[in-house]
Amino acid sequence: MLDPDRLVELCVEMGQDGTEALLNGTLDQLNAGLRELDILYQTQRWQSIGAQAELLSQLASNAGMTTFARVTRHVVDCAAKERIVPLAATLSRLHRISDGTLNSVWELGDMMR
Numbered sequence: 001m002l003d004p005d006r007l008v009e010l011c012v013e014m015g016q017d018g019t020e021a022l023l024n025g026t027l028d029q030l031n032a033g034l035r036e037l038d039i040l041y042q043t044q045r046w047q048s049i050g051a052q053a054e055l056l057s058q059l060a061s062n063a064g065m066t067t068f069a070r071v072t073r074h075v076v077d078c079a080a081k082e083r084i085v086p087l088a089a090t091l092s093r094l095h096r097i098s099d100g101t102l103n104s105v106w107e108l109g110d111m112m113r
Helices: 004-042 046-062 066-080 084-112
Strands: none
Touching: 004 046, 004 066, 004 084, 046 066, 046 084, 066 084
């Protein structure tokens, strides 16, 4: 879920504390973005879902959260084609990935201390 090479790059560039702050901030933004995606889905705003998911993909990629970034790109594809059932399934998968990513970041934070 977390790209170890990207994490090393971040640690070299930002130090341990900076990397931890970046990851925590990114998780906060991703969680807020997921809540926004849920609202957009409920209101059937497909284009907005794609734009929001693209933004989340970029955030996740920058922080080395490769699986989260990949699944958000799947959300973008489903929203663009207005494939509602696959979109619902992919959003559910994104929530599960988010939970796993959160756990990975917590474990990483514990290891860094």
